[in-house]
Amino acid sequence: MKYDICIIGGGVVGLAIAYYLKKFDRKLRVGVFEKRYFGYGGSTRNAGHFRVHFWTYENSKYASESIKLLMKFMGETGWNPTIMRSGYLWLISDEKVWKAYEDTNIRVWSRLGNPVIFMDIDEVSKKYPYLNLEGFIGAVFGPQDGKLHHDIVVYGYLDRFRRMDGEAHPYTPVLTINAKNGKVKGIDLGHKTVECEKVIVAAGEGSRILFDSLGIEIPIKIKRKELYVSEPYTLFIDPLVIDTREDSMGLYITQSLRGELMGSLDYPEAYDDLTHETTLEHYIVYAKKLVRLVPILRYSTIMRCWSGNYVTTPDNSHIMGRDPYWPEGLYVATGFSGHGFMLAPYTGFLMARHIIYGETPDIMKPYTPERFREGKLINESLVIG
Numbered sequence: 001m002k003y004d005i006c007i008i009g010g011g012v013v014g015l016a017i018a019y020y021l022k023k024f025d026r027k028l029r030v031g032v033f034e035k036r037y038f039g040y041g042g043s044t045r046n047a048g049h050f051r052v053h054f055w056t057y058e059n060s061k062y063a064s065e066s067i068k069l070l071m072k073f074m075g076e077t078g079w080n081p082t083i084m085r086s087g088y089l090w091l092i093s094d095e096k097v098w099k100a101y102e103d104t105n106i107r108v109w110s111r112l113g114n115p116v117i118f119m120d121i122d123e124v125s126k127k128y129p130y131l132n133l134e135g136f137i138g139a140v141f142g143p144q145d146g147k148l149h150h151d152i153v154v155y156g157y158l159d160r161f162r163r164m165d166g167e168a169h170p171y172t173p174v175l176t177i178n179a180k181n182g183k184v185k186g187i188d189l190g191h192k193t194v195e196c197e198k199v200i201v202a203a204g205e206g207s208r209i210l211f212d213s214l215g216i217e218i219p220i221k222i223k224r225k226e227l228y229v230s231e232p233y234t235l236f237i238d239p240l241v242i243d244t245r246e247d248s249m250g251l252y253i254t255q256s257l258r259g260e261l262m263g264s265l266d267y268p269e270a271y272d273d274l275t276h277e278t279t280l281e282h283y284i285v286y287a288k289k290l291v292r293l294v295p296i297l298r299y300s301t302i303m304r305c306w307s308g309n310y311v312t313t314p315d316n317s318h319i320m321g322r323d324p325y326w327p328e329g330l331y332v333a334t335g336f337s338g339h340g341f342m343l344a345p346y347t348g349f350l351m352a353r354h355i356i357y358g359e360t361p362d363i364m365k366p367y368t369p370e371r372f373r374e375g376k377l378i379n380e381s382l383v384i385g
C-alpha cells in the first residue's frame with residue numbers, strides 16, 4: 001500500500017483535512033486510517049456547539065473564519081448539519097467577570113464584527129423565565145453562536161472525500177510512524193507497513209502515543225468529560241446557557257433540535273482515562289447544580305450519557321502544522337482543548353493549503369508547535385465545560 005499522504009485519525013479534523021486535500025488536488029493519493037469507526041473520538045461525543053467568542057483575539061478570529069466555512073458546509077457537501085444560530089448565554093455573578101466581558105467585547109469581539117449583547121437581570125428574567133437568577137447580576141449573549149448536528153459534518157466530509165477517490169480505512173489502528181534519515185517513510189499497521197512521504201497526526205487522544213513512537217514530546221493532556229441527554233421535551237431552552245459561578249463548575253445546558261436537554265460540567269478531574277466510562281458520582285453533582293439553575297428540570301428524566309475527552313494543551317489552544325526540528329513530512333493537528341469541532345473546517349482548509357502550496361498565513365502562525373519551545377503561548381481561558 002502506498003500513498004502521498006497518510007492521515008492518522010478519522011475524526012472531524014482528520015476528515016476535514018482529507019476533504020480539502022482532495023478538493024485542492026484530486027490527483028493526490030490520500031489515505032485516512034481510523035482505529036475504530038469514523039467519529040469514534042470527540043467528534044461524535046461532543047455537544048455540537050459553535051461560537052466566535054474566545055478570550056484571545058487569535059482564537060476569536062480563527063473561530064470566525066471556521067464558522068464561515070461551517071455555514072457553507074451544506075452547499076459544499078450536500079449534507080445538512082441543521083445549523084441553528086441560537087446563541088450562547090453566559091450568566092454572570094461577579095462584577096470583575098462582567099468587566100472582563102465588557103473589555104473583551106471592545107478589544108476583540110466588536111473589532112471582529114461580532115459584538116455581544118449585555119443584559120441586566122430584569123431583561124434576563126423576562127427572556128428566560130425558567131432560570132433561577134438568584135446571585136446573578138446579568139448576562140452576556142452571543143447571537144452569532146449556535147448549534148448543529150455534529151454527526152452530519154463528520155459523515156459529510158467522509159462521504160465527499162470518498163467520492164473524490166479518497167481511501168478511508170476504519171478499524172485500522174496505526175501503531176507507529178516510520179522515519180529514517182530525518183524523513184517520514186510511512187506508517188506501521190502491525191500486519192503491514194504503508195509507504196508515504198507525509199503523515200498528518202490528527203488522532204486526538206491517541207496523538208501523544210504516536211509522537212512518542214518517534215521520541216517527540218507534544219504537550220497534550222487528556223481530560224475526561226461526561227455528557228447527559230434527557231428525554232425530548234418542548235423546546236424552551238434555546239441558547240447554550242453557561243453558569244459562570246465558581247461553584248457551578250462550568251455547568252452548561254441547552255436543548256437539541258429534537259428537544260433533548262443536553263449538558264455537562266467540569267467534574268471530576270479525570271486525566272488520561274481512555275475508557276470513556278461514565279460515573280454516578282458525576283451525574284449526582286451535575287443534577288444538583290442543574291436543578292439549582294433550572295428548578296423545573298427536577299422533573300426531567302435522563303435518557304442516556306456518554307463520555308469523551310478534551311485533548312488539552314498548556315494554553316488551551318490547538319496545535320497545527322509542523323516543527324522544523326521534526327522529521328521532514330511530519331504534521332500535526334490536535335490539542336483542541338474542548339473547542340475543536342467548530343475549528344475543524346478552517347483547520348482542514350489551512351492544513352491542506354499548507355501541505356500542498358506551502359502556505360502558512362498569519363492566522364495559522366501562532367498555532368505551530370514550536371510556540372511551546374519559544375514560550376509564545378496563546379492563553380485561552382474561555383473554555384466551556
Ligand SMILES: Cc1cc2nc3c(=O)[nH]c(=O)nc-3n(C[C@H](O)[C@H](O)[C@H](O)COP(=O)(O)OP(=O)(O)OC[C@H]3O[C@@H](n4cnc5c(N)ncnc54)[C@H](O)[C@@H]3O)c2cc1C
Pocket residue numbers: 008009010011012013014033034035036037038039040041042043044045046047048049050172173174175202203204205206207210225226227264307308309310333334335336337338339340341342343
Ligand atoms: C463532552 C464533550 C463536549 C464537547 N463539546 C464541543 C462543542 O460543543 N463544540 C466544539 O467545537 N467542540 C466540542 N468538544 C471538543 C470536540 O469534540 C473535539 O475538539 C473534536 O472532536 C476534535 O476532533 P479530532 O478529529 O481532533 O479528534 P477525535 O474526534 O477524537 O478524532 C481522533 C480520531 O483518531 C483516532 N485514533 C486515535 N489513535 C489512533 C491510531 N493510533 N490509529 C488510528 N486512529 C487513531 C480515534 O479513534 C479518533 O476517532 C467537546 C468534546 C467533548 C468530549
